Amino acid sequence: MKKGVADMTTTAAPVSRRPSELAAYFALTFALSWALEIPLALSAQGWIRMPVPFWLHYLAPFGPLCAAVIVTRVTRGGRGVLLLFRGLTRWRVKPVVVIVAVVAPLAVFTGVVLATWVARGARPDLGALGQPDYLPALGILPTWLLWTLTFGIGEEVGWRGFALPRLQSSRTAFSASMILGAFWAAWHLPALLYRDTYLEMGLLVIPMLVTVAAVGSTVYTWMYNGTGGSLLWLVLFHGLFDFFSVWPDGILGPGMVMTVLMVLWAVRVYKLHGPQTLAPAEKVTSAG
Numbered sequence: 001m002k003k004g005v006a007d008m009t010t011t012a013a014p015v016s017r018r019p020s021e022l023a024a025y026f027a028l029t030f031a032l033s034w035a036l037e038i039p040l041a042l043s044a045q046g047w048i049r050m051p052v053p054f055w056l057h058y059l060a061p062f063g064p065l066c067a068a069v070i071v072t073r074v075t076r077g078g079r080g081v082l083l084l085f086r087g088l089t090r091w092r093v094k095p096v097v098v099i100v101a102v103v104a105p106l107a108v109f110t111g112v113v114l115a116t117w118v119a120r121g122a123r124p125d126l127g128a129l130g131q132p133d134y135l136p137a138l139g140i141l142p143t144w145l146l147w148t149l150t151f152g153i154g155e156e157v158g159w160r161g162f163a164l165p166r167l168q169s170s171r172t173a174f175s176a177s178m179i180l181g182a183f184w185a186a187w188h189l190p191a192l193l194y195r196d197t198y199l200e201m202g203l204l205v206i207p208m209l210v211t212v213a214a215v216g217s218t219v220y221t222w223m224y225n226g227t228g229g230s231l232l233w234l235v236l237f238h239g240l241f242d243f244f245s246v247w248p249d250g251i252l253g254p255g256m257v258m259t260v261l262m263v264l265w266a267v268r269v270y271k272l273h274g275p276q277t278l279a280p281a282e283k284v285t286s287a288g
Contacts, residue, residue, distance in 0.1 A: 018166040025071045025162060026183055033063030037190035044194035054134035054194070061150040064158025064187075072162065087161050087231030088153070097223055097230075100265065101237035105244055108257050112250045125249045133196065133246070148239030156234045159184060160224050169285040173221050174275035181217035185209050197246055212259055218266040218278060225279035 036056045043052040072080045116124045130140040138146065159180060167176035188209055192198045198205045220234055227233065245255030269278055277283050 018169055021071055021075055022163060022166050025067050025158070028067035028070060029064045029158060029183075030187060031063075032066055033060040033187060034190055036060045036063075037194075041190045041193035057134055057191075057195075058132075058146065058150050060191075061154035063154075064156075064162075065154045066158075068158040068162035084157065084161055087229045088157070088235065089232070090227060090230035091232050093227045093230055093233060097227055097233050100219070101223065101233040102240065104261065105237065105240040105254075105258060108261065109244045109247070109254050112247075112252050112254045112257060116249065116251045119251050128249050129243070129247055144239065144243050147243040148235060151242045152235035152239035156220075156231055156238055160220055160234055161231050164221060164224060165229070165283075165285050168225075168283045172275045173225060173278040173283050174218070174270065177217040177221040177278065178214065181213040184217065185213035188213075208259075211263070215259070215262045215266040218269060219262050222266075222269040222273070222278045225277055225284055226281050228281065229284040 037060050039048070039050070039052045040054060040056060042048040043050065068084060069081055072084050076083075113124055113126070126140070130143045131137045132143050132146060135146075163180055163183075164176060167179055171179070192205055192209075201208060220237075223234055223237070224230070241255070241258055245253070245258070247254055273279055
C-alpha cells in the first residue's frame with residue numbers, strides 16, 4: 001500500500017460515528033451557504049426590496065470548508081482539523097494527474113481562444129478574464145486566485161476532504177461520488193436564481209448542472225483516491241475550470257468543452273478501474 005494511502009487510513013474514526021458527522025456536515029454546509037445565497041436569489045428575482053450586496057456570492061463557497069472545520073473540531077479536536085488540511089500539501093502525484101488538473105484546462109482554453117481568433121479574424125478579449133461578476137476589475141491573476149481560493153479551497157476541503165472519505169468508508173467509490181454529486185448539485189440551487197451565467201441558460205441549466213456534478217464527482221474521486229488524498233490538484237482543477245468557464249468572449253464556451261472531456265474521462269475511469277475505487281489505488285476513507 002502506498003504511504004499516502006496508508007497515512008490517510010490509519011487515522012480513521014469508528015464507522016458508527018460517520019453518519020452523524022455527515023448529517024451534521026451537510027446540514028451545516030447548506031445552512032451557511034444558503035444563508036448568503038437565498039437573500040441574493042430573492043433580491044435578484046425582485047421578491048424582496050432589501051438591497052443585498054452581490055459580492056456575498058464569493059463568501060458562499062466557504063460554507064463547505066467552514067462546515068468541515070466546525071464538525072471536525074467538535075468530533076475530533078484540533079488534530080483532526082490539521083489533518084483535514086493536510087491534503088493541500090500533497091503535491092507529489094503522477095504526471096497524468098497534473099495533465100488532467102492543470103494542463104488540460106489550459107489547453108482547452110488556448111484552443112478556444114485560437115479558434116475564436118481565426119473565426120473572427122480579430123484577437124479575443126482576454127482581459128475579460130480579469131473581470132469577475134459583482135466586483136471591480138481585478139486583473140487576470142488576482143481573478144484566478146479569487147476563483148481558486150473560493151470555489152477551489154472553499155469547496156474542495158469540504159466536499160472531497162471531509163465528505164468523500166466518510167462516504168467511501170461503507171460504499172463503493174462510485175456510489176459515494178454519486179451521493180456527493182447529488183448534494184453538490186442541490187447546493188447550487190439558489191445560484192440558479194441570481195447568477196447571470198445560469199439565468200442565460202434557461203431550463204438547460206438543470207441537466208447541465210446534474211451532468212457536471214455527476215461526471216465531476218467521478219473525476220474528482222479518481223484524482224483524490226489516486227493521489228492518496230491530495231486536495232491540492234483538485235483545488236487547482238476546480239479553480240481553473242470555473243475561471244475559464246465564465247469567459248464571455250469565445251465562439252465556444254470553454255466550460256462546455258471541458259465538460260464534454262470530463263464526461264469522456266469519467267467513462268474511461270469507470271471502465272478502467274471499476275466502481276469500487278475509480279482509481280489505481282485503494283479508497284481513501286479518512287482525512288482527519
